[in-house]
Amino acid sequence: MKITVAHLYPDYLNIYADRGNIAVFARRAVLRGHTLEVTPVEPGDSLEPWAFDLLYVGGGQDREQALIAPDLAARGDDLRRAVDAGTALLAVCGGYQLLGRGYRGRDGSWMQGAGLFPLETIAGERRLIGDVLVEADLGEGFTTMVAGFENHAGRTLLDPGATAFGSVLAGHGNDGSSGFEGCRVGAAIGTYLHGPLLPRNPELADWLLSRALEHGGGDGDLEPLGDELERLAHAVSSGRAKARGGK
Amino acid sequence: MGARLNAETSAARLVGRLSRAVGRGGGTTLPGKLLWKVDPGALDALAARLPAGVAVVSATNGKTTTSAMLARILGRRYRLAWNNSGANLASGVASTLLSATDADLGLLEVDEFALPEVMRRVNPRVVSLGNLFRDQLDRYGELEHIAERWRVAVGALPPASTLVVNADDPLVADLANGRSGALRFGVDDPRLARPALQHAADSKYCVRCGQPYDYAVAYVGHLGDYRCPSCGHSRPPLDIAARAIDLQALDASVFDLVTPAGTVRVRLPLPGLYNVYNALAAASSALALDASLDEIAAGLGTFTAAFGRFERIDAGDRRILMLLIKNPAGANEAIRTLEEGGVPETLVIALNDRIADGRDVSWIWDVDFEPLLERVGKIVASGERAAELALRFTYAGFPRDRLEVIPELREALDRGLALVPAGGELGVLPTYTAMLELRKIAVARGLVRPYWEEVS
16 A cells, blocks of 8 residues: 655754654555655645645754744644544654644743644753653553653643553653653654654554554554564663663 | 861862962873862963963864864974863863963864853964754754854954854854954865755754755755845855865865965865865964964875774774764765765674763764665674664665674674675774774774874
8 A cells, every 4th residue: 555644844853863763664664565655744835634644743953843833833723633534643852842732932932833732841941861761552452662762841741631652661751750751642643752763663663554554544454574673772772761760 | 067078178179289280380180170170260270371372173073173183283383282182071171271281372172062161261362163063962952052152152252362163054154243353264166066955954044034045055964055045144255265176085185275365275185075174174273373374285284184083994904994973964974985985895883872972873864874875785783772773774775684783892893804805994984982992992902003192
């Protein structure tokens, strides 16, 4: 099958090697006989997100994020409609924050978000930086250990009843105190974890690919790959997080 | 309480000893680290005793090489207090100034983050700002934040100090906006343009209005001849330029150095356009320190690379070619150098994640390794994060059976050498701490001298 991907703002949001995540989607699709067609979307471009199987939003520096924020916020209703209809989504760091209701800066300023995820983010004093290990709960009893790297000043607060992406085993996560990391709405995942996230977390990559295939009308089944190098990298990365400890 | 009091008095005694050492200028090797901790103000006094003043060099990439070039140019004219060991934080600067008691001129390579503090204290005669690339975001934070700190530091710079900036870097060039006497250097040879901005290009958006720049020419990363189509902000006119550049593979870079004092043809025995930028920064600073064009051409013409940056090492009947990689922009240039000089059949690429390397290894995905992967025969991925490198290569389509994963550096080096036929050359691309360790292995085997015996 052909899996269609809309990559939002690749020229602006690419600070944490987001193209690595796209490369993982592409190769893992090809190895199963599928293809991945990636459409870059820049500010002002027309986009019907429900027409895509998978959406991707990366992270950027403060300046770049501010440049695209109004464009993203204006797409809020469209993005909700797409996710309601089963489009999969992965948003990392800045992209995750801006898909919430908004971002409150240190100076009290408010940057309007897209409102897809039920959360708000408030700038903190200290950046939360380091390796993270998260037990991700993707619903229907499927859990996977996810290893990544976080680097964010924002403290993200989930609304009551919101579903986190996972629970923090080591590292800071959303706010450094709640024990939550990221947020999930259906097949839409927002997370602070980069590294990039997917190369060493193949189960998560495949979960998103399966949801994307289902959106395209397929059964979502993916034959397993060896993932020897992926496991090796995961072991080192989660070891770093564990050495760092609980917070 | 007793222990603390004790510690304070012994620290105070030490400060006294240090201060006496400063006052009488007697030779001392006491570490500046402690001095910096207990009395940062001593740095001001140490700098003030240098009769020819202090030159400061900073940049994300090339500060070690630029200051080494400057040392080669100025070494005959001045006795230097130069932190050539790479200790480029305030404490390292203090150590250098403390131990160089008979120097005329301070030559300081300074870390980007430490720069404002050092600038404030040493009253520099010249400040050279080379470039800002994304680098170790876990440690330095975002480019804009570094640039903002630099902007404040430049604003407080006395009028008598000469500011030298890379005009080809929008963020850096803008720091000299409106400053009289500033020197702006850049490359002026469109034949050497990159076909497109690299993936990791950073300052792509106008520093004034946020619109994407039009690049007439992009040379290295986002360095080039830029113009904002919206507000017109553009590369300022160049005071010092490199023209008619002839990159001679791995052997040399030859170019016309065009300056207000005249033009001279320079033969720099180093590969890569990024080293032409380093040479321009060094030449501009040297001019500000009254060096002649002949001195500059001679200094650059006899330059040898700072250790590990670009180094050929004889290993019995084989050779090692070592190029440091430490961030996307730097690694891309190392790869471009190999492309131009011929990619070795076998490469050892080593990724560590210690503090000096950056604990966040995501940057390897921003490096354009693809031109190497198309040409290389076999890769040995090494270092503490070897598996991450291996994933970077396999997800780019590099065949698993031509890739070996050997985290231990000594083992990886031996395996790499074993894969190279007699008379051949092994390419080694290590991150900073991996480079130090590999070099230590080479020193232990008698292949190279330790760096502290090589410099000056």
